[in-house]
Amino acid sequence: MPQQIKRLIIVFTIFIVLFLIIQQVLKPSSFGVFGHYRANAIQENTVRELHYAGSAKCSKCHDDIHFDKSLGFHAKLKCEVCHGPGLKHALYADKYKGKDLPDSLILYKPDNRKDCAVCHQKNAARIKILFDTVDNSMIKQVNTMKHNLVDKNTKEELKCIECHNPHQP
Amino acid sequence: MIQNKPKLSRRDFLKAGVIISGGIAITTALVPIDGFLFAGEPPKGKGKWYGIGIDINKCIGCGKCANACKLENNVPKEPFYFRSWVEQYTIKNDGTIKVESPNGGIDGFKQSVPDEEIFKSFFVPKMCNHCSKSPCTQVCPVGATFETPEGIALVDSNYCIGCGYCVQACPYGCRYLHPEKGTADKCTLCFHRLAKGLQPACFEICPTEARIYGDLNDPKSKLNSFLKNHTCMVIKPHLNTGSKLFYNALSSEVR
Numbered sequence: 001m002p003q004q005i006k007r008l009i010i011v012f013t014i015f016i017v018l019f020l021i022i023q024q025v026l027k028p029s030s031f032g033v034f035g036h037y038r039a040n041a042i043q044e045n046t047v048r049e050l051h052y053a054g055s056a057k058c059s060k061c062h063d064d065i066h067f068d069k070s071l072g073f074h075a076k077l078k079c080e081v082c083h084g085p086g087l088k089h090a091l092y093a094d095k096y097k098g099k100d101l102p103d104s105l106i107l108y109k110p111d112n113r114k115d116c117a118v119c120h121q122k123n124a125a126r127i128k129i130l131f132d133t134v135d136n137s138m139i140k141q142v143n144t145m146k147h148n149l150v151d152k153n154t155k156e157e158l159k160c161i162e163c164h165n166p167h168q169p
Numbered sequence: 170m171i172q173n174k175p176k177l178s179r180r181d182f183l184k185a186g187v188i189i190s191g192g193i194a195i196t197t198a199l200v201p202i203d204g205f206l207f208a209g210e211p212p213k214g215k216g217k218w219y220g221i222g223i224d225i226n227k228c229i230g231c232g233k234c235a236n237a238c239k240l241e242n243n244v245p246k247e248p249f250y251f252r253s254w255v256e257q258y259t260i261k262n263d264g265t266i267k268v269e270s271p272n273g274g275i276d277g278f279k280q281s282v283p284d285e286e287i288f289k290s291f292f293v294p295k296m297c298n299h300c301s302k303s304p305c306t307q308v309c310p311v312g313a314t315f316e317t318p319e320g321i322a323l324v325d326s327n328y329c330i331g332c333g334y335c336v337q338a339c340p341y342g343c344r345y346l347h348p349e350k351g352t353a354d355k356c357t358l359c360f361h362r363l364a365k366g367l368q369p370a371c372f373e374i375c376p377t378e379a380r381i382y383g384d385l386n387d388p389k390s391k392l393n394s395f396l397k398n399h400t401c402m403v404i405k406p407h408l409n410t411g412s413k414l415f416y417n418a419l420s421s422e423v424r
Contacts, residue, residue: 028328037315041325045357046364051241052373077376081233085240118277119231119376125257125278125290126229139229139377 051085054078058086061093065167072168073140082115082166083107116160117144140169212301212411213386217319219358220385220413222395223294225420227379230255230292232274234371234380238296239275241359241370249273250345252356253296253371258422260288266422293416293423294379296371297322297343297356298403301411305335305344305355314353320385320413321360326352340408358382385413 033039055078059066062079069075080086089105110116122141144160151158160166177185238253239246255274259267259282267282278292303322306314313328314335329352336344336353347354359369367373372380383392395401401415404423416423 031312034318035315036312038312038325038328041313041315041323041327042317042360044325044327045323045360048242048361050362050365050367052237052362052367052370054367054373076378078373080237081374081376085237114277118233119229121277121279123230123257123278123280123290124259124282124284124287125280125292 050087052080053085053087053090055080057090060090068165068167072165074167074169082110110166111159111161113144113160116166120144214301214318214320216386217384218386219299219320219363219382220392220415221296221299221358222381222383222392222399222401222415222417224379224381224395224399224417225291225293226418227377228255228292228294229377229379230257230274230278231376232277233374233376234294234296235273236275237370237374238356241362242357244354245348248348250348250354252343252354253294255292255294257290257292258420259290260420260422261286262288264288289420291418291420293419294371295341295343296414297358298341298410298412298414299356299358301413302409304338304340304408304410308334308338310334317360321358322355323357323360324353324355326350326354329353340405340410341412 028038028040030039031037034042055066058079066079069077084107086107089101089107092101092105119139120141122143126139126141148158148163150156232255235251235254238244238251242252244250244252249272251273253273254270255278256268256270257274257278259269261267261282263286269278269281271278274292280290282290299316299320299322301316301320303316306316306322309315310332311328311330313325313330314322315325316322326347331346331351331353333346333353336346339355344353344355346352359367359371362369362373369382372382381392381395383390383395385392387393395417396415399417401417402419403412403415404419405412
């Protein structure tokens with residue numbers, strides 16, 4: 001074998017061994033278990049803060065409202081749809097039973113016309129929709145910026161929830 | 170004149186050629202190249218294999234899903250990045266198509282086209298399709314994005330270098346670079362909620378239950394009965410991404 005080839009073989013072996021050592025040091029331990037990625041990243045993705053509690057948690061304390069709601073058109077609506085994420089609220093209530101909630105944990109009470117308009121504002125794309133709610137009716141739609149905007153007697157602006165009970169509309 | 174006779178005879182050369190080409194053919198047959206696999210049926214995974222169903226007929230465009238997603242996953246409110254959003258498609262009588270998605274639908278939709286001009290109008294909620302042959306995971310140069318064995322496309326934010334190739338590669342526009350973290354970010358199908366046995370936030374919050382998720386490998390799952398009972402389609406089927414987000418009543422105008 002010529003001298004040059006022998007030298008090249010030595011140089012290549014050193015390179016390959018070095019590469020393997022560096023790769024061993026730099027490669028995360030779980031890399032390649034399931035594929036070309038770190039398998040530990042799957043576990044890391046499960047560790048995140050939750051915000052939404054789920055309606056089963058709400059009915060633990062607010063069973064009266066839960067019952068009211070189950071009789072009306074909003075029966076299938078979950079509490080957090082309108083009131084926003086409430087896991088912190090629920091956990092606090094679990095921990096300190098009977099204690100008043102701090103202001104930051106009191107959930108949003110939607111009483112603005114805009115809150116109702118999100119679903120009930122008249123829109124051509126909503127008309128087709130039929131729901132298997134209580135009596136197979138369509139979602140009620142009005143022009144929320146015109147429908148009984150002011151009280152006829154007092155001339156004050158009316159809120160939707162003054163006539164319609166949001167839990168049992 | 171002395172002829173330099175080649176050391177390899179013609180016979181030996183042909184022999185070697187046959188052995189090499191035959192060897193390549195046999196190894197490809199035994200270990201098929203990914204490229205061949207990808208042209209065929211989408212993979213189905215073992216165990217759980219998550220898919221999503223969305224009923225366009227039921228979507229009322231309240232945008233609660235987009236809002237819930239932002240709150241649950243700490244997605245920046247502004248500038249407007251979304252993991253999940255809603256679009257309103259309006260097809261006018263003259264055939265032109267108008268697509269709008271003001272703030273992803275979070276503040277609700279205002280009908281911008283008068284009733285007389287509308288041929289039809291509908292809402293399309295959009296989110297990651299969790300493709301089984303996802304273009305976005307294939308382009309990652311550092312292996313920081315992947316599909317889990319359950320079929321959920323995730324990002325490894327510790328290893329992402331923020332090059333943005335995946336953002337370019339996703340044909341559905343479902344990825345963005347997180348402005349604070351500097352890494353790619355996308356819908357995880359609320360992987361942290363699934364791990365605790367809860368529904369993903371947008372499914373939890375949908376007031377009309379227009380969204381369904383479930384195990385495609387389980388013949389009794391809600392999703393499979395949804396797929397059987399409706400005429401479902403994925404967006405951009407010609408791209409062969411193996412999308413697992415199935416829409417009922419999907420119009421061809423939806424892109």
